[in-house]
Amino acid sequence: MEAFYVVVLVGTVLVLAAAFSSLLAFRFGAPLLLIFLMIGLVAGVDGIGINFSNFSMAYVLGSLALAVILFDSGFGTSLHSFKIAAAPALTMASVGVVLTAAIFAFAASLLLGIDWLHGMLLGSIVASTDAAAVFFLLRVGGVHIRDKVRSTLEVESGTNDPMAVFLTIALVELIASGHGTSGFNLDLLTMFVKQMGLGAALGLLGGLMIVSVLNRLPLDRGLAPIFVLGLAMLIFSFTGAVGGSGFLAVYVAGIFAGNKRIFAKEAIRRFQDGLTWLAQIIMFLVLGLLATPSQFPTILLPAIGLALFLIFVARPIAVWLSLLPFDFTQQEIGFVAWVGLRGAVSILLGIMPILGGIDDQHVFFNTAFIIVLVSLLLQGWTIRSVAERLGLIIPPRMGEVDKVELDLPGRANHELISYRVIKDSPILRGERIPRWAMPSLVIRDGRSMRYQYAGRLRENDQVYLFIAPGYSRLLDRLFASRVPVDEDDADFFGAFAISPSRPAKELDAAYGPGLLTTAEQAMTVGDLMTYRLGGKVDYADRVRLGSIILIVRDLDEHEHVSSVGISLEPVEPATRLPIFINMREIAHRIRDLIRRYRGKPVPGQENRG
Incomplete structure (x- = not known):
């Protein structure tokens, strides 16, 4: 009993230390999840001396904590955010994860002296972004960017974990079997379809179950959050037991339930906020305790090199190729590439090779741990400054609301x-x-x-x-007090404003010809922007017409465009390299190049200024 009380005492002290550290993190802008991880390291075997080496227990605790975090992430994601970000986010969460792992594998094979298949395994371990880190830095960190970009990052971070988990487990089994690359067959494809299909289907059914139970049973208000937590864990465990992706299922269930009218919704939301913080603290503390920093020096330099390769090469290329068909600006794609924070999920997946018996020296686990540390230090500390450098911070539309x-x-x-x-x-x-x-x-x-x-x-x-x-x-x-646009924000909203009710054909006459189709010329400027933005406009949305940019300056109470800004100056590119541009921009550049070659004026350029 004395040992039991000592364990409880030590665990409580660590959790309280992590909670109090949040005050320092908020004050100095430090990545809070990095603080949690460092507390675990300091308390571990090479620090204070707590010897925790139970990888199986750590994986179980981490998986349960991740399920709680993903359910809360889905519960807090509006259906509107999911709709506008589903296509690009799911592309990055599937194709992007595979591309990241494949590109990373070549660097891992060179720097660590392993074959490509083992490099692919390490790439799969670190290929997914961390939902806890991304949600915290974007929502709590006060980084105000365009809704489509923010939603894409949040949905990607919530949906790419199942793909990373699938790849890691499949590659561990493949390597352990000794079949090598010859083991890639239809069974893996069947396994993937089964996991994702069951995860999505059972997630929808589980979300429907949560809504039905809460709205039909005469529950006490205090019991409602407990029922939701229990049902979420039921969905997670049952889906995994029948061969589906429990992580995907619990995230989908959260989205479904969070966008329905359910009993005691605000009480559930407040309960989940606290529970998610606790889950993050426990997960990062346990993984920090599990690490042995004295083993790091042997692989420190290669691991740092791989972290930098992942941040500056593998992730940007994978994101660019994934977002190429979608209408994101060069600056936005560059920012999405930068917000590829690795966190507890990568460390958690680093346990799988150990459990599978192919990482006796803990090379995969230690390398993943160092990569996470570098990512949180480098990317986590610079998210806001990079957004400001790229001109993506949206000036506030109104003051705080109490x-x-x-x-x-x-x-x-x-x-x-x-x-x-x-x-x-x-x-x-x-x-x-x-x-x-x-x-x-x-x-x-x-x-x-x-x-x-x-x-x-x-x-x-x-x-x-x-x-x-x-x-x-x-x-x-x-x-809330309306915040006037400062002079420093003039570049963001354009040189001058026009009425959205003006005919769009005037833009074609002034800055064209050739900017608009025949059907678009019959629209108003506001209708044109709504049409180009897929039927839904938001504050600070942008539409490029040749060399000019239309910007949503304001919306009325019906969410219609009420003021439009025009920018006549080209937006400074995110990089001088020919990357991070979408298909529409590529088509514009090819068209302008052909016009110059034929000696014809480029639309918009002859009327600038």
Whole structure:
């Protein structure tokens, strides 16, 4: 019993140390997950002296923690974000992972002196980005970029783990069998289709089960998060037991359940936030304890070289080839390539060769660990600065919103939201609350009163409103100060603004001809942008027309374009190398080259300035 209490004491102290370290990480901008990992290293066998070498237990704990993280990642991903990012993200999560592993394998075979198949195994181990690291740096780190780019990174990080897990397990079995490359056959393809197909199908069914259970059974509000956690683990374990990808299933179930109206949703969300933090802390601490830094020097230089090759060569090439068919700018593709953070998943997969009996010297595990450290140090510390350097940070559209979403008892068809009235907010300047919102209560100076008797709202008033689900985003603008565009942001939104109601054919006449098709010339500028952006526009979206760029400066309350900026200057390329450009840009450059060769003017250039 004394030993039991000592273990609990040590574990609690480590978790508390990791939690308190978050204060320093937020203050100095350090990658928080790197702090968790370093605490595990310091407490390990080469530090304080905690001897933890149970790789099987570490893999089990890490897998359960990863399942919790992926479910929460899916639960917090809106259906809109998934739709706009599904095609590019899933391409990177499948084709991109294979390309990364294959390119990396050549460098691994040279630097570590192993054959290509073993290099492919190491490449598969480090090929996927870490969902915890990406979600933390983008959501908590305050990196505000275009919604499509952010969603692509988040969906990719949540969906590429199943592919990396499949490749790692398949290659471990292949190498252990001794068949070499001759072992590649239809059985591997069948295994892949089975894992991904069952993962997606059972994930959808599991998400439907979660929604049905929560909305139909008379659950206590405090039990709802426990039911969700239990059902998520049921989906994860059952899918894995029948041969599917449990990680994919739990992520898909999270997306399905998170985008449905379910009982006690806010209580579930708050519970999962805390649980996900705990899962991240435990996973990184355990993997840190598992490492033996005294073994690192023998492979330190090759591992650092492989980390740099992965960051600057393998990942960028794989991302560029994967995103080539999609409409991303050179700067955005460059940023996606940079946000390829490796984390606990790579270290977790580094355990598989040890469990499979092909890594007696822990070369794969130690190399993966060093690569993760380099990635978190180099990429994790520079995400925001790289986004700023590439001009991708979107100027804030409005100030902070002080609001609280409250759960209603029973199965209500409305949401209850509380806003604090902020200085200089539109609602304080006299803007009216929309008719579809039902304000009910105002708390002023500690006294509560009905909204209709409160008179004009004052600063620091707390207002409670009933609204239909999904409409809170439209109310946010009323209760937050609008941030004016600074002079430094003029380049981002263009040299001047035009009305979106103007005929698009005027653009073709001024900066063409040849910019628009016959059908597009009959549209307005706003309709043209909506059409080019696939039917959905967002703040700061951009559309290139020849050598000019149309920019969404603002949206109205119906999410339609209300102001358009025009940039006449070419965007500075992300790199002078002929990479990171999409198919449309390649077609534009070929067309302009042909026009110059024939002595014809390039659309837009003769009218610049």
